[in-house]
Structure formats: C-alpha cells, structure tokens
C-alpha cells in the first residue's frame with residue numbers, strides 16, 4: 001500500500017509517495033538521500049538513526065514513513081546552517097568525540113535535544129541522556145566532554 | 161521488512177471495525193517499539209496496522225470528577241513522567257515510566273502499548289497495580305473495565321478479546337500519605353529491560369499493627385507482574401528490621417521466575433529479596449506517621 005505524504009525535512013517541504021511498511025529511516029536515507037541517518041541495529045537500541053520528530057528525538061528505525069505525514073523532521077544535515085556547524089557538531093570534532101563516525105550523527109541529534117531541554121546538564125544527566133546511543137570506539141568520555149563544552153558555548157552565546 | 165498496510169484510524173468505531181474485519185490479521189499500532197521489532201524478527205505477520213494514536217482522548221491525561229486520573233492509552237512514557245498530576249500524586253508511576261529504555265524510545269513507547277504487549281517485564285505495570293489502576297476497554301459490545309492486575313493473563317496475553325482496544329488507564333486517588341519506590345535490576349545501570357523489578361507502596365494506616373499498609377508488586381519473575389500478598393501482610397504487622405527481612409523473604413517465595421538469557425531463576429529470586437528489602441527501607445524512611 002502506498003501513501004502520499006507531505007513532510008518538512010530540515011526546513012524544506014517534501015511531497016513523497018511511500019510504502020506503508022517503509023520506516024522513516026528508509027525514507028530519509030533512500031528517498032531523500034540524507035545519509036547522516038544511520039541504520040545500526042534496527043531495534044531501537046543503538047540510536048544511530050536518531051532524528052528529531054516535531055522537535056523530539058526518536059529512533060527513526062521504529063517510526064513508519066507514513067507516520068511523518070504533516071510532521072517536521074530534522075536530521076544532522078539540518079543542524080548545519082549556511083555551512084556553520086551547530087556547537088555540538090563542532091565540539092564533537094574539536095574534542096575527539098568521534099572516531100569511526102557511524103554513531104556520531106545520532107549522538108549529535110540526541111545531544112542537541114538534550115541541550116534544548118536542559119542547557120546545563122551534569123555529567124550524570126549527559127550520560128543518562130545518551131543511554132540510547134551506543135558507541136564502540138570512543139569509550140564515551142570524549143563524547144561527554146563534547147556535550148559539556150557545547151553546553152558551555154551555547155550558554156555563553158546566549159549571554160553575549 | 162515484510163509488507164503490511166497502514167491506516168490512521170480517526171474514530172473508535174472505525175478502529176474496532178478494522179480490527180474485527182481483518183480477523184486478527186490487523187493490529188493496533190501505537191509507538192511500535194515492540195511491534196516493528198517483532199515483525200522484523202518474523203514473529204508477527206500482520207496484514208494491517210491500525211494506528212490508534214489519533215483517536216479522541218488517546219493522547220490526553222485528565223483528572224476526572226471522581227478524583228481518578230485518566231491516562232489515554234497512547235500517552236508516551238515521557239509524557240507520563242513530566243505530567244504535573246503524575247509527578248505530584250503518582251510519583252511511583254513516574255519513576256517506573258522513567259526507567260524504560262532511553263529518552264528517544266520513551267518519546268514513542270506508550271503506556272498502553274506497554275501493558276498490551278504484556279511482557280512480564282513491562283515496567284509500568286507494577287506501579288499501576290500498586291495504585292489499583294484499571295484498564296478501560298472498548299469493543300464491539302461497548303466499554304468495560306478490568307484491573308491492570310487482571311488485564312495481564314500470561315506472557316504476551318491480555319484480557320483483550322478480538323476487536324477490543326485499550327482506550328485508557330484510570331488510576332484511583334492514592335491513599336493519603338502514600339510513599340512509593342520502584343527498583344529495577346537490569347544488566348546495565350540505566351536503560352535495560354528488567355531482569356527483575358519491584359514496586360513498593362506504603363501509607364499510614366492506624367488499623368495496621370505496624371502503623372502502615374503496603375502493596376508490593378514484582379515484575380519479570382512470573383508470567384505476569386504479581387503481587388506479593390504475604391509480604392504485604394507481614395509488613396502491616398511488623399516493620400522492624402527483622403520484620404522487613406521476613407517480608408523480603410516472603411516476597412522471594414512468591415516469585416516464580418525462569419532461567420533465561422538475562423538471568424537465572426535463582427539469581428532473580430534472591431534479588432527479589434534484596435530489592436524488596438531496599439524498597440521497603442526507602443519507603444519506611446520517608447513515611448510520616
């Protein structure tokens with residue numbers, strides 16, 4: 001069964017025809033070629049497919065594309081505005097929060113959402129906020145550092 | 161993934177008709193965090209998904225005139241956790257829902273899906289049973305209600321008949337002065353499915369010899385979440401350290417766990433003892449009477 005859907009992705013409106021059983025992850029990667037969205041486990045454990053759905057982080061492997069009709073999606077591509085990386089994207093690079101890079105876009109999205117609801121998280125809150133994102137390379141320490149630094153940058157930015 | 165159809169139902173009648181018409185081949189579809197995985201793994205082959213999230217009232221939390229709280233079946237775990245009335249009146253439920261998986265998953269996982277999936281490890285269930293919550297069911301014959309305790313009938317089995325839907329969960333007012341504690345053992349500190357869990361609710365009661373009445377509900381140690389009535393009775397009589405230990409042992413005796421990939425039955429049983437004791441000690445320290 002096919003569905004005609006209208007959705008906003010990274011600020012642009014799209015009209016797509018999608019199969020009922022295709023996940024949002026599949027639609028984003030294969031129909032819109034937004035390949036920052038990664039397929040890790042397909043089971044909601046690893047978080048590599050995390051995107052924002054109406055501003056809230058979700059595992060796009062467990063959402064149907066047809067559910068996104070009338071909704072707004074943001075992927076890691078959408079956090080970069082006029083070539084300017086979002087603070088969390090920049091600090092992940094600067095502080096070595098990324099190695100092989102596969103989990104990085106998902107971690108960036110989950111961290112971005114965490115900082116929206118809690119601009120000044122403790123280490124414990126950062127770790128809890130990222131429980132749904134697995135990384136096999138970094139050992140997490142530098143990811144936590146990157147989130148803390150992004151939080152600091154965003155706070156100083158706001159007081160400027 | 162195997163192909164299926166998907167429909168967003170707009171009315172309860174439409175949803176019931178679709179579910180009945182497909183003779184069991186159509187499934188209610190909420191957050192899909194259990195459903196899509198079971199399809200992906202080939203355990204389920206539904207022909208049609210009936211999305212129930214947009215049905216009237218399914219995403220709402222309302223205080224009712226009789227002072228009960230009604231939580232729509234498709235309210236997400238995160239929405240339960242941050243709701244003012246849940247936080248102030250049913251903090252044990254907030255604690256339980258907060259313990260489910262990750263923040264991303266809790267934006268999708270619904271409280272209704274959690275109990276309809278009927279896993280013995282459903283983390284919201286022990287808290288709901290402690291509060292005496294009831295499941296509101298809509299079907300071809302109209303509306304009926306059963307306690308959440310009786311809603312669970314076995315592993316993956318609920319009181320729902322074909323064509324029926326869970327519309328909401330309703331929770332009676334908590335006993336005055338009630339204090340709760342939910343403790344969950346996973347393979348990781350945060351975010352894992354329960355190896356076992358326990359919800360403890362205590363409240364001042366002058367008719368109890370110990371000064372308080374208790375509800376103890378255990379998860380993931382039997383085919384359904386279960387109460388530990390013997391432990392509850394012992395605590396109503398005696399909450400000295402020896403009384404608590406006796407109650408914790410009684411709770412462990414109530415457990416009927418199995419060996420599985422997450423833990424052995426023996427380990428689960430002993431952890432029931434330990435976590436029940438810790439839960440009761442925590443509640444006791446906060447109770448004022």
Ligand SMILES: Cc1cc2nc3c(=O)[nH]c(=O)nc-3n(C[C@H](O)[C@H](O)[C@H](O)COP(=O)(O)OP(=O)(O)OC[C@H]3O[C@@H](n4cnc5c(N)ncnc54)[C@H](O)[C@@H]3O)c2cc1C
Nearest residue numbers: 190191192193194195260261269270273274276282283326
């Ligand atoms: C990575 C991961 C971690 C998890 N961790 C936990 C955890 O820590 N604790 C925990 O308890 N669970 C956990 N779960 C399981 C799951 O997320 C929860 O059970 C969740 O609450 C299910 O809700 P849902 O809305 O996603 O249900 P769905 O998948 O949409 O539905 C589940 C079942 O209920 C039926 N159903 C749904 N709504 C209704 C309704 N209103 N009426 C009738 N039938 C209905 C569906 O047909 C299906 O059979 C985890 C799952 C994943 C993928």
